[in-house]
Amino acid sequence: xxxxxxLVIVASALSIGSVELSQSAYGDDLKRRxxxxxxxxxxxxxxxxxxxxxxxxxxxxxxxxxDSAAQKAGLLANxxxxxxxxxxxxxxxxxxxxxxKYGGGDKLSFTVLRAGQEVTADVVLLPRPMETAxxxxxxxxxxxxxxxxxxxxxxxxxxxxxxxxxxxMHGLAPNTIEFGTPRPNPYKSISA
Numbered sequence: 417x418x419x420x421x422x423l424v425i426v427a428s429a430l431s432i433g434s435v436e437l438s439q440s441a442y443g444d445d446l447k448r449r450x451x452x453x454x455x456x457x458x459x460x461x462x463x464x465x466x467x468x469x470x471x472x473x474x475x476x477x478x479x480x481x482x483d484s485a486a487q488k489a490g491l492l493a494n495x496x497x498x499x500x501x502x503x504x505x506x507x508x509x510x511x512x513x514x515x516x517k518y519g520g521g522d523k524l525s526f527t528v529l530r531a532g533q534e535v536t537a538d539v540v541l542l543p544r545p546m547e548t549a550x551x552x553x554x555x556x557x558x559x560x561x562x563x564x565x566x567x568x569x570x571x572x573x574x575x576x577x578x579x580x581x582x583x584x585m586h587g588l589a590p591n592t593i594e595f596g597t598p599r600p601n602p603y604k605s606i607s608a
Contacts, residue, residue, distance in 0.1 A: 446565055446566075446567050447519025447521065447522075447543065448519060448520045448544045448546075449516070449520070449543070449544050450485075450518045450520045450522055450541025450543065451484070451520070451541060452484065452486050452539060453483075453484020453487065454477045454479065454486045455477065455478040455480075455481075456475050456476070456511060457476045457478045457508075458472075458507055458508050459472045459473065459474050459475065459496060459507075460472060463476050467494060468532065469496065469529070473504075473506050473507075474496040474497055474498045474505055474506070474507075474529065475496065475505055475510075476497075477492070477493055477494065477495045477496075477528075478494075479493055480493055484542065485539050485541050485542045489526070489538060491537055491539070492530065495529070495530050496530075497527070497528050498529055499525075499526070500514045500515070500524055515541075518541055519543065520541055520544065522540070522541050523539070523540045523541075524538070524539050524541065525538055526538075551573065551574060552571045552573050552574055553571070553572045553574060554570070555571075556569055
């Protein structure tokens, strides 16, 4: 059985080595995770009192990132998000879980409470930024059959010569690993 895994890894490494380093026809078929561009906080008792709210449901927007989807949609600091589409938002975990269903370019209707009035804002999510580096080129692509594709990310050193190769295969969970933010990430150190 261990021998079979070695064969799979070697075959995968060989196929990756033969990939042409350009965007394929399928390179854009997988949406990147969407970004709103807000700083979130729970609606606790202090926020409820400060904003004169009737309940602690929802999520308060503490800040709006400049040039973000939120700013373009007209969302403001101190807006309380009550719904995204038909999904009721009762806290930060629900907000995050709801947004994970959508990708860049998706248009969502946010229902917010602003100064005691419910307001609706159409938010077009921006795609998470692509990873970039000065030491290597990053090639985004995908593999698989139509409707069952997975993202591939290939990093190639910019300088000539021999380099070590590492084939990293993420676990079985259907989650993506994207490094658009500068936050520390244990997977990011593998690609550096």
